[in-house]
Amino acid sequence: MLQQTTVKAVGPYYHRFLEKFPTVQALAAAERDDVLSAWAGLGYYSRARNLHACAQQVVALGGFPQDVAGLRALPGVGAYTAAAIAAIAFGVPVVPVDGNVERITARLFAVEEPLPASRKTLARLAEGLNDSPEAQARPSDFAQALFDLGASLCSPRAPACGLCPWRESCAAHKAGIAATLPRKAPKVARPVRYGAHFLALDAAEQILLRKRPETGLLAAMTELPGTDWRADPWPEAEALSQAPLTADWQACGVVRHVFTHFTLEVTVYAARVRHFSNQAAQAGFLAPASGVGGLALPSVMLKCIRLGLKAL
DNA sequence: GACGCGTGGGG
């Protein structure tokens, strides 16, 4: 959960998740849709699919691998996570290199080459950070101390070098460039894409939903029926031609949502219907408008549903 | 190595 996600955002999800899936066996035995719904809102949903597959693999293996190579072979476990688990759970003296450790290392050694080109160099330099007997003796504490140093003192914008225990040996501090490291390659502009989604509410207060494809963006998550997300806006008539059913559609506003690599603007159309025809219902599935909480709805769709319901 | 993959908070 903590991959690219803040501790604060993860907290409630983590506790709910462990309550629902208390053991690796319970997680392995769970339905994938239940895992996805427990993850809904947290983002990067491949993590949920990988974690589920990972649990099944661990159960099949009869337990957790306890070395870096074995952990690295599990779904969703890359170089960082393998090292973190090995150090924290199994006491293997390795240094997990996450964003914090990259930043600390770039400053300690004044690495001026920008990320991501410098990644290999930083990883190699970070390997030696635990050279001391004290660090070797306490791999878990050393890893977590590095994270905390990065999160508190050696922070991205305004590092508190005056309070840093490694101040004396920090090349970037000595050169007066700590706050400018690590350098990063320029970002590419984030394009805007446009879509339209449809919220239909029947007399029994049910809404029509459907499941997204198994691969790609928001894979296997739930959504309102709608158009593709494309570079050009959808004129109303063209959008309505793709509505899941004929109804008195009302445009009720635009949801703006930022993804990693594009911004999405969704025009939400809403309508009341007496009942869903079999044909309409066959295109997806029905769910009570009030009980949307247990579904695998990404945040962008939650926003669309709220906007649509407010207009009805 | 580059790109696809979410979301929310802070400055």
Added chain:
DNA sequence: TCCCCAAGCGT
């Protein structure tokens, strides 16, 4: 409002 960033991974 906009940009940056967060205990990265898989293809």
